[in-house]
Amino acid sequence: MRFLLAFTITAMFTAFTGTNLAQDKKKIDPAFEAVKDDPKLPRVLIIGDSISIGYTPATRKLLAGKANVHRIAENGGPSDNGAKKIAKWLGDGKWDVIHFNWGLHDLKLGSGKHQVPSDEYEKNLRQLVKTMKATSAKLIWCSTTPVPEGKLNPPRKNSDVIAYNAIAKKVMDENSVAINDLYAFALPQMDKIQQPVNVHFSAKGSKVLADRVAAAIEAALKK
Numbered sequence: 001m002r003f004l005l006a007f008t009i010t011a012m013f014t015a016f017t018g019t020n021l022a023q024d025k026k027k028i029d030p031a032f033e034a035v036k037d038d039p040k041l042p043r044v045l046i047i048g049d050s051i052s053i054g055y056t057p058a059t060r061k062l063l064a065g066k067a068n069v070h071r072i073a074e075n076g077g078p079s080d081n082g083a084k085k086i087a088k089w090l091g092d093g094k095w096d097v098i099h100f101n102w103g104l105h106d107l108k109l110g111s112g113k114h115q116v117p118s119d120e121y122e123k124n125l126r127q128l129v130k131t132m133k134a135t136s137a138k139l140i141w142c143s144t145t146p147v148p149e150g151k152l153n154p155p156r157k158n159s160d161v162i163a164y165n166a167i168a169k170k171v172m173d174e175n176s177v178a179i180n181d182l183y184a185f186a187l188p189q190m191d192k193i194q195q196p197v198n199v200h201f202s203a204k205g206s207k208v209l210a211d212r213v214a215a216a217i218e219a220a221l222k223k
Contacts, residue, residue: 031056037068042096044217045137046071047082047089049104051145051209054201058210059217067097067221078105078116079124086131095137097220099180099213102128103144103168104199107160114160118167125171133175138220141172142213143183146190150197180216182209 031053037043044067046052046059053075060069072089076082079102082089102125106116116124132139143165147158165183172179186193186201186209193205201209 044069044097047100054206055210058207062214098137099140101142103164109155139177142180
């Protein structure tokens with residue numbers, strides 16, 4: 001009886017909307033779609049959390065015909081997750097540019113403590129940069145975007161974003177890694193591009209970020 005009811009609901013949904021409910025559930029986020037490389041173009045890898053997932057599709061479009069733009073097939077999460085998985089993410093292929101970020105998950109608060117303490121964050125970043133530099137790719141560090149005021153779930157504070165970005169800048173400067181300061185770029189226009197009381201950006205906002213990301217990647221490719 002339950003099977004018959006489920007089948008009937010699915011059939012009705014398909015008839016009225018023209019959409020196959022079973023197929024719709026299997027739709028892949030555009031950010032994670034497989035990229036078929038053009039062997040004539042350089043290869044770019046984007047590493048980051050959900051903010052980067054949001055701007056990846058638009059970045060690909062902006063760099064179409066200029067670069068093969070890949071990203072890791074998951075949310076990069078905190079830096080300790082990156083330290084565990086970086087070898088897998090890099091794989092065996094050659095990368096010309098790697099645009100990367102960790103931080104928004106690291107500074108999440110739980111029971112008054114950060115998910116990844118600042119000293120461990122610095123240690124992880126140093127190891128991650130060392131691993132990525134070994135690929136001979138041009139590296140671009142993307143600063144963590146601002147956290148808005150309000151009661152966020154999970155809790156985060158913008159003062160921590162500033163502190164963690166300062167740590168990251170120190171590591172990148174010491175390793176001569178280029179910095180795409182997405183924090184400074186997003187901060188003056190948060191009310192226009194970021195969702196209210198949310199670290200995530202609107203669809204329009206992700207496209208605005210993509211403009212900046214694509215420009216940084218293209219500049220690196222020209223060097």
